[in-house]
Amino acid sequence: MQVKDLNIEKEILPFFDFTWNEDARIKVKKFILTPLNTKDAIITRQKIVKGFLTNISLYTSYSYSRIDYREVSQFMSGYTDKEYLPKRLSTLLLLNKKRYYLYRSRCVQVILLYHRLHNPIHQKPYYCCIP
DSSP, X not given: OOGGGGOIIIIIHHHHOOOSSHHHHHHHHXXXXXXXXXXXXXXXXXXHHHHHHHTHHHHHTOOOOHHHHHHHHHHHHTOOHHHHSOXXXXXXXXXXXXXXXXXXXXXXXXXXXXXXXXXXXXXXXXXXXXX
């Protein structure tokens, strides 16, 4: 029997894929499908899985809209100081209401995402899973 005979992507991956967005889905897929060459790497991966299992209650209460996540992701990946922090920004935003509301909505979405990530509803101590 070979590893490819396990049909990991079709038969095992769905048991671990409870993701809310495509970026996370890609990371889980890579995590599951990337073979490990050393005993230390295998133990480290086991610790990561144990960390997720230890904190499962944090993930079950987490929710965030896919559309909002996509907006934050696009904003953060395309962010440049030149575009978003030009000279006289406050004057520009005061004169252009459309730009003001666009900036405001993006900033609010980033704040909401970080708030949800750092303030889970059922907080408990995190298990450190990476040495």
